[in-house]
Amino acid sequence: xxxxxxxxxxxxxxxxxxxxxxxxxxxxxxxxxxxxxxxxxxxxxxxxxxxxxxxxxxxxxxxxxxxxxxxxxxxxxxxxxxxxxxxxxxxxxxxxxxxxxxxxxxxxxxxxxxxxxxxxxxxxxxxxxxxxxxxxxxx
Numbered sequence: 001x002x003x004x005x006x007x008x009x010x011x012x013x014x015x016x017x018x019x020x021x022x023x024x025x026x027x028x029x030x031x032x033x034x035x036x037x038x039x040x041x042x043x044x045x046x047x048x049x050x051x052x053x054x055x056x057x058x059x060x061x062x063x064x065x066x067x068x069x070x071x072x073x074x075x076x077x078x079x080x081x082x083x084x085x086x087x088x089x090x091x092x093x094x095x096x097x098x099x100x101x102x103x104x105x106x107x108x109x110x111x112x113x114x115x116x117x118x119x120x121x122x123x124x125x126x127x128x129x130x131x132x133x134x135x136x137x138x139x
Contacts, residue, residue, distance in 0.1 A: 007135050010039040010066040012086045020072050020103060027124045034128050039066045056085065063089040068135035069097045070127070073112040073119070087115040096134040100127065 009028070013021040021040070028036055039062045059082070063069065069090045071083070090097050099116030101108055113119060117134060120126040 004033060004035045005138075006035040006037060007131050008039055008065060008067045008138075009036050009131065009135075010062050010069050010086075012069055012071045012083050013040070020074065023103070024070070024072070024100070024127070027127065031124050031128045034131075036131070039063075055082075059086060060089050063095060064093055066095060067138065068131055069095050070131075071097055071099050071109075071112045071116065072102070073099045073108040074102045084111060087111065091115070096136065098127070098130045098134060 011021060011024060025038065025040075028034065041058065041062060063086060069086065071087070087097065089095075096118075097112075097116045099108070099112040099119040101119060101121050103122040108119070118130050120130045
């Protein structure tokens, strides 16, 4: 069997909706024949700074190092300043953005929908297939 490629993934999310982030991380960890590194900034390992410029720099570093950005598509994303900045950063580096339809919701953030090169259902197969299809090749 050939060696699996490891994907560098950043998950853009709002901490106050952390259940979806954790559900997604667990889904990706359990996906068969799929290896990935998590370049997200989770609530349990935050950027230890109140400086907006320091936070922005750390987010920029994580986006730059990622091969693909996953964006949780809850309507809260439309009103998140940091998620908008992550979209802007991803676009400045030509990083592909994959939008994830909210679990159990019909409404999706226009920010995520408009920025995404693909929007996929909340299922392991759909998400992993999109990562494999759109992630940039390692350099």
